[in-house]
Amino acid sequence: MTTPHRFGIGLRALALTLALLGWALPAAAELRITDVTEREVRLPEAAQAVILGDARHIMVLGMLLDDPVARVVGWRQDKGLDPARRAAFAARFPALEEIAPVGAGNRELSVEATIAQAPDLVILSLTDARNPTMEVQLLQLEAAGIPVVFVDFFSHPIENTTRSLEILGQALGAEDRAADLIAFYTERLDTVRGRLAEAQPDAPRVFVQVHAAPGTCCATVGGGVFHDFIEAAGGHNLGQDAVPGIMGNVGLENVIAADPDVFLATGGAHMRERGGLVLGAGVAQDEARAGLEALLSGAGIADLRAVELGQAHAFWHLFNDSPMHIALIEYLAQTFHPELFADLDPQATVAEMQARFSPIDVDGTWWLAAE
Structure with missing residues (x-):
């Protein structure tokens, strides 16, 4: 069975062949995404081959995609899934065990292992953006032409959760699912905030x-x-x-x-x-x-x-x-x-x-x- 990543490569090869013959496929609209650090990230299309900086964020991808594992070609195993959820994920998506490791503890990220997976997007956390030891790796990824987007469900979760869901929805072509989840989340948060604002309890x-x-x-x-x-x-x-x-x-x-x-x-x-x-x-x-x-x-x-x-x-x-x-x-x-x-x-x-x-x-x- 052809994976989404390989299918994406096939489309690019087809487009090149048609261009050489004087034909052209309709141009896809470029995605312009502003991440939580206010960087603008450009993608030619929704990402099909993703590296996860935090392995546990596959749970978030699972809230937005029917098969999140099909999109993940590598992950840093720091901050991984707990045993029960990993077992449930592997039972539902056996390809989970084939995801390539690209780093382990202490926020280590192997640029060589990342590039080897030919990703079209690397998803990192705000923690990485603020980590001085990541500067060299980020420059190397930029030099290799691999886009990086920063999201945040950890450092400032109330401020950045809905924004991060919007970012991922846009980057993965899952805007509708992201909007549904944001509406669910926001309704409940607004209920708590609204009552507290009205009652002003100690x-x-x-x-x-x-x-x-x-x-x-x-x-x-x-x-x-x-x-x-x-x-x-x-x-x-x-x-x-x-x-x-x-x-x-x-x-x-x-x-x-x-x-x-x-x-x-x-x-x-x-x-x-x-x-x-x-x-x-x-x-x-x-x-x-x-x-x-x-x-x-x-x-x-x-x-x-x-x-x-x-x-x-x-x-x-x-x-x-x-x-x-x-x-x-x-x-x-x-x-x-x-x-x-x-x-x-x-x-x-x-x-x-x-x-x-x-x-x-x-x-x-x-x-x-x-x-």
């Missing part, structure tokens, strides 16, 4: 421990990522007052002194081997519950007022790089302001997003409240 003071494990307090977020979700849901992120960048560490004594109204913790399958909090796709609630109880019974954490009053919650860390985070915002809004958002059903939002937009449907434990 914002609870919130501390979030990321990659949480007993005895390793406390990695947290300053600005961006989960900070954006907390603020959008009507809370105040205490990490912003202590961490100058996106992520950093805060001592347990500082958390105790801050005395948060709500304590949050993130976890995922990646924390299983570290003895930490495990939540997310393919995770049973019993395992998640045991991890949360172990975390909250630790020295210092157990004495927090938020924990004593039952205002402690855990949620899946990998909400951090996907439009699926709209369901987490609903959950947090309901947690911070239960009377204002009693009618929200974040679990139903996850189910609807998987049914309408995702090529896979995976059960799991997405969040959990302390008992």
